[in-house]
Amino acid sequence: MTCSNDKHILEINNLSIAFTQYEQGLRQIDLQVIHNLNVSVHEGEIVAVVGSSGSGKSLLAHAILGILPANCTAVGNIAVDGELVDAARIRELRGKKVVLVPQSVNYLDPLEKVGAQVRRERQEEAVRKRQEELFAFYKLPANTGELYPFELSGGMARRVLLSTAMMENPRLIIADEPTPGLHLAAAKNAMRHFREFADKGNGVLLITHDIELALEVADRIAVFYAGTTLEEALVTDFQSEDALRHPYTKALWRALPQNGFQPFPGNQPYVKAMPEGCPFGPRCSQFTPECVGEIPQRLLRCGTVRCIHAK
Numbered sequence: 506m507t508c509s510n511d512k513h514i515l516e517i518n519n520l521s522i523a524f525t526q527y528e529q530g531l532r533q534i535d536l537q538v539i540h541n542l543n544v545s546v547h548e549g550e551i552v553a554v555v556g557s558s559g560s561g562k563s564l565l566a567h568a569i570l571g572i573l574p575a576n577c578t579a580v581g582n583i584a585v586d587g588e589l590v591d592a593a594r595i596r597e598l599r600g601k602k603v604v605l606v607p608q609s610v611n612y613l614d615p616l617e618k619v620g621a622q623v624r625r626e627r628q629e630e631a632v633r634k635r636q637e638e639l640f641a642f643y644k645l646p647a648n649t650g651e652l653y654p655f656e657l658s659g660g661m662a663r664r665v666l667l668s669t670a671m672m673e674n675p676r677l678i679i680a681d682e683p684t685p686g687l688h689l690a691a692a693k694n695a696m697r698h699f700r701e702f703a704d705k706g707n708g709v710l711l712i713t714h715d716i717e718l719a720l721e722v723a724d725r726i727a728v729f730y731a732g733t734t735l736e737e738a739l740v741t742d743f744q745s746e747d748a749l750r751h752p753y754t755k756a757l758w759r760a761l762p763q764n765g766f767q768p769f770p771g772n773q774p775y776v777k778a779m780p781e782g783c784p785f786g787p788r789c790s791q792f793t794p795e796c797v798g799e800i801p802q803r804l805l806r807c808g809t810v811r812c813i814h815a816k
């Protein structure tokens with residue numbers, strides 16, 4: 506939902522995710538953690554999803570890949586390359602057309618050498634060559650393929666995960682916090698790889714809590730808060746506070762070092778204590794009684810916003 510006419514590689518509409526939990530062993534409750542979420546990635550784009558811990562970023566990634574936990578239900582529409590995908594279809598696309606760079610290095614199988622994992626046990630020479638090229642690109646030592654995950658440093662493991670994602674010539678990469686533990690040079694290398702990948706007409710959804718990193722590499726930013734998108738903005742909108750739409754995004758902007766490091770007190774609401782209406786209401790200086798009602802996401806200046814007061 507922007508002014509871009511480019512084709513959507515990923516389009517998510519009205520995604521909601523709830524966990525079923527049992528309280529005191531008996532009473533079943535549904536905890537809604539993602540609410541009517543919309544987000545899209547066009548051809549050639551890196552879209553960064555930024556939000557604080559617990560805002561639902563990883564669940565979004567897992568929903569797109571169809572790997573949510575069993576006690577979790579997702580409703581809404583997910584389209585990849587213009588095709589609405591259901592659970593069976595996403596299973597076919599996963600690891601091929603759509604790949605995940607997971608948040609945790611625990612996704613590596615501890616019992617298998619990493620080279621074979623990245624090659625998915627395939628023996629062809631071309632596959633081995635591609636794996637070796639990727640390891641070299643990520644500056645992994647020559648013998649890395651023969652090591653087990655426990656023999657890798659955290660940064661090496663992360664670079665192995667990045668190599669795994671790049672093995673299959675995917676169309677869409679979902680990268681969930683791909684840089685923690687990486688040295689600056691390695692992080693920049695990974696981001697350069699994403700950029701080249703997107704420039705070929707593919708898409709990247711980059712999930713991060715690091716807004717400065719997002720502003721450096723992304724084309725658009727989706728601002729997450731308490732399980733929904735409060736704003737979708739172009740990176741260039743972050744050049745001035747006035748170009749931004751939502752009071753929360755403006756607060757994030759003022760907290761950036763280059764804009765005075767102004768702290769913003771308070772916390773995102775806990776899933777069990779969500780306020781009615783706007784989730785940001787209790788922290789918002791523009792709060793009015795109308796904010797307790799339904800807050801639609803609307804188009805505004807080539808982006809979107811979920812705030813009735815935004816102009």
Ligand SMILES: Nc1ncnc2c1ncn2[C@@H]1O[C@H](COP(=O)(O)OP(=O)(O)OP(=O)(O)O)[C@@H](O)[C@H]1O
Pocket residue numbers: 524538556557558559560561562563564565574608714776
């Ligand atoms: N298995 C689960 N059972 C119940 N609630 C869960 C489960 N997994 C996640 N949640 C809740 O869902 C919400 C979103 O979690 P998620 O992992 O997507 O956050 P995140 O934005 O990725 O955070 P972080 O930046 O820390 O990785 C959190 O409130 C979390 O407590």
Ligand code: NI
Pocket residue numbers: 562563564608681
């Ligand atoms: Ni996460």
